[in-house]
Amino acid sequence: MSGWGVGDIPDQQGRTVIVTGANSGLGAVAARALAGAGAQVILACRDVDKGRAVAGEIGDRAQVRRLDLADLSSIREFAAGVDAAHVLINNAGVMAVPLRRTADGFEMQIGTNHLGHFALTGLLLGKISERIVTVSSGAHAIGAIDLDDLNWERRPYKRWSAYGQSKLANLLFTFELRRRLAAAGSAKLSVAAHPGYAATGLQSHTESILDKVMAVGNRLAAQSAEMGALPELFAATAPTVEAGAYYGPTSLGGTRGHPGPSGCSPRARDELAARSLWDLSERLTGVTFDFTG
Numbered sequence: 001m002s003g004w005g006v007g008d009i010p011d012q013q014g015r016t017v018i019v020t021g022a023n024s025g026l027g028a029v030a031a032r033a034l035a036g037a038g039a040q041v042i043l044a045c046r047d048v049d050k051g052r053a054v055a056g057e058i059g060d061r062a063q064v065r066r067l068d069l070a071d072l073s074s075i076r077e078f079a080a081g082v083d084a085a086h087v088l089i090n091n092a093g094v095m096a097v098p099l100r101r102t103a104d105g106f107e108m109q110i111g112t113n114h115l116g117h118f119a120l121t122g123l124l125l126g127k128i129s130e131r132i133v134t135v136s137s138g139a140h141a142i143g144a145i146d147l148d149d150l151n152w153e154r155r156p157y158k159r160w161s162a163y164g165q166s167k168l169a170n171l172l173f174t175f176e177l178r179r180r181l182a183a184a185g186s187a188k189l190s191v192a193a194h195p196g197y198a199a200t201g202l203q204s205h206t207e208s209i210l211d212k213v214m215a216v217g218n219r220l221a222a223q224s225a226e227m228g229a230l231p232e233l234f235a236a237t238a239p240t241v242e243a244g245a246y247y248g249p250t251s252l253g254g255t256r257g258h259p260g261p262s263g264c265s266p267r268a269r270d271e272l273a274a275r276s277l278w279d280l281s282e283r284l285t286g287v288t289f290d291f292t293g
Contacts, residue, residue: 009033011037013039020089020120022043022044023046023053028225029226031062037237038061039061043065045067048065069117072119072285078120082127085124088131090121109163109166110151112166117173122282131188133192134193135232137194138196142161143166145267172268172273172277173277173281176275178190179244180289192235193248196223196227197228223257230259246268
């Protein structure tokens with residue numbers, strides 16, 4: 001597994017992959033790599049103009065469809081327009097943004113990063129034949145799930161704590177989805193990945209002095225978006241991927257390097273918290289999962 005790169009992606013001819021947030025950053029890199037290996041790629045983007053620019057670079061193997069993960073009506077419209085796909089990559093995300101709400105009143109980070117992808121996966125589950133890949137972050141380790149105030153309506157808002165909560169939710173969801181798929185006898189894989197410390201546009205939207213600080217960090221310490229996308233590409237395509245696994249860079253404490261198995265915090269393996277979050281997510285989104293398909 002050491003040294004795995006884009007050239008190791010198996011032939012993707014005949015496969016369709018949905019990538020959320022494919023208009024920039026890791027999603028755009030992943031979309032280009034998958035199309036380069038022969039896949040048909042659906043670029044699920046809130047900014048369709050940027051998505052079309054990426055699709056224009058890719059060519060006939062790419063199509064752009066609007067998806068705003070901060071709006072449940074947009075998620076439902078997108079899902080209704082999908083006939084079938086082999087892989088769903090839940091890649092899109094926001095990080096450390098000021099307090100704001102989604103169209104449905106959710107705190108933006110948990111609403112976009114977790115609840116939006118939860119709803120999307122539930123609505124698409126019967127149409128995805130092989131894998132669901134959800135992108136988390138090393139920042140999940142600073143996260144804690146507050147089931148009584150998931151959307152920061154009563155406690156003082158802390159942007160980094162909110163981000164950590166959303167990324168921890170990504171892992172709890174991935175592992176609980178894996179358990180429910182297994183219980184249903186499904187061969188579909190639910191796996192997670194993280195990019196380590198990769199230079200992307202994600203770090204430029206905090207609307208604070210941190211944008212400038214992280215821009216310096218990106219230049220001095222971060223690995224490229226091309227390297228950061230490798231774990232999700234590995235999780236989406238490698239034949240050795242295991243259900244319920246978590247993949248990330250394998251060098252410098254998981255911050256950079258080629259992909260391999262990654263450790264996670266004990267909180268991410270809390271099955272009771274995962275079930276409770278799942279039930280709450282169903283109530284908030286109105287989306288229930290059908291495991292019979």
